[in-house]
Amino acid sequence: AKYNTIQDIRNKYLAGTPLSMCTAHDFITATWVNKANCDLLLVGDSLAMTSLGYDSTITLSLNEFKYHVSSVCRAEGSSMVVVDMPFGTFESDMSKGLKNAIDIMKLHSKVTSVKVEVGLYSTDKYTMKYIEELCSRGIPVMAHIGLTPQKVHSLGGYKVQANKSLLQMQELFETAKQLQKIGCWSILIECVPHKMAQFMTSKLSIPTIGIGAGNGTSGQVLVISDLLGMQGESVPKFVKQTVNMADIATQGLKEYIANVEDRTFPEKGPHTFKVKDELWSEFL
Ligand code: KIV
Ligand code: NA
Numbered sequence: 001a002k003y004n005t006i007q008d009i010r011n012k013y014l015a016g017t018p019l020s021m022c023t024a025h026d027f028i029t030a031t032w033v034n035k036a037n038c039d040l041l042l043v044g045d046s047l048a049m050t051s052l053g054y055d056s057t058i059t060l061s062l063n064e065f066k067y068h069v070s071s072v073c074r075a076e077g078s079s080m081v082v083v084d085m086p087f088g089t090f091e092s093d094m095s096k097g098l099k100n101a102i103d104i105m106k107l108h109s110k111v112t113s114v115k116v117e118v119g120l121y122s123t124d125k126y127t128m129k130y131i132e133e134l135c136s137r138g139i140p141v142m143a144h145i146g147l148t149p150q151k152v153h154s155l156g157g158y159k160v161q162a163n164k165s166l167l168q169m170q171e172l173f174e175t176a177k178q179l180q181k182i183g184c185w186s187i188l189i190e191c192v193p194h195k196m197a198q199f200m201t202s203k204l205s206i207p208t209i210g211i212g213a214g215n216g217t218s219g220q221v222l223v224i225s226d227l228l229g230m231q232g233e234s235v236p237k238f239v240k241q242t243v244n245m246a247d248i249a250t251q252g253l254k255e256y257i258a259n260v261e262d263r264t265f266p267e268k269g270p271h272t273f274k275v276k277d278e279l280w281s282e283f284l
Helices: 004-015 027-033 062-073 093-105 125-136 150-154 166-181 193-205 245-261 278-284
Strands: 018-022 040-043 082-083 111-117 141-146 186-189 208-213 219-222
Touching: 004 018, 004 278, 027 062, 027 093, 040 062, 040 219, 062 082, 093 111, 093 125, 111 125, 111 150, 125 141, 125 166, 141 166, 166 186, 166 193, 186 193, 186 245, 193 208
Parallel strands: 018 040, 018 219, 040 082, 082 111, 111 141, 141 186, 186 208, 208 219
Antiparallel strands: none
C-alpha cells in the first residue's frame, strides 16, 4: 500500500503546487477522500460535532475518537493521514500527552502525523513545549494556530483571530516561526485575515494549510460534511460547498418510502428470490 509521505507533501509544496486536505470521519468518507486523490486526509476532532452530534469538540473521549481513526485508516488510497490530538489528551501532563500521541500513532501504520492545537506562544508555553517534545521523539506534528476550536471557551467563541490588535498579529506570526523552529513539518492556520496567512506563509519554509485563511496559504483544508453538504446548507462563510449530499440523501429516502408505501418496491424479479415450482407445490 503506497500513500503520500511527508516528503511527498513537502516536494509538492516546494514545487509551488497547492496542497489539498479534507477531513474524513469513517471508512466511507475516507474512501471518497482517497478515491479523489486528496493529498492529505485529516481525522479531525470536528467529527464530534459533524458525525457524533456533540455541540463542541471538548466532550469527545479519546476512545470514541480512536474508533473513528481506525475506521478511516482501513480505507485504501494515497491520502496522507493526519490525526488530531483531541482536547484533554495532552493538557494534564507531559508524559500522559506523549503516551496518548504514541498510542494514536500505533493505531495504524497509515497515521503519519498528529495535529495539535496551540495558542499564542507567550501564553501557551505548555503546548509549545509539548509539541517540541513530540518533534524531538520523531512524532511528526502539524501545529494548528489561529482559531483553535478546543479553546472555544478561552477564546470566547468561534471568532476570527489576529484581526483586531497589533500585539495579537505579532504574536501569531512569532508563534508560527517558533513552531517551525521546534520542528513542526507544517502549520494549519484557521480563521485569520487573508493577508496575515499569506504573509506568514511567505516568511515560513514549511507548508501552511489554511481554513478560513484565504488562498495565500500552501494548501487548503475543509471539513467533509461542510464541503459536501452532508448536513444541509448552513456552513461557515469560508466554505465553498460543492454538492449538497443532504438533499440528495433526503430525496433518495423519500423515493424509497414512497416505493415501499405503494408496493412498487421490491419488484418481483430484480429484487426477489425464487423457489422451484415442484418444491413449492410439495410445501403447499
Ligand atoms: O477537526 C477538524 O476538522 C479541524 C479542521 C477544522 C482543521 O481541526
Ligand atoms: Na480539530
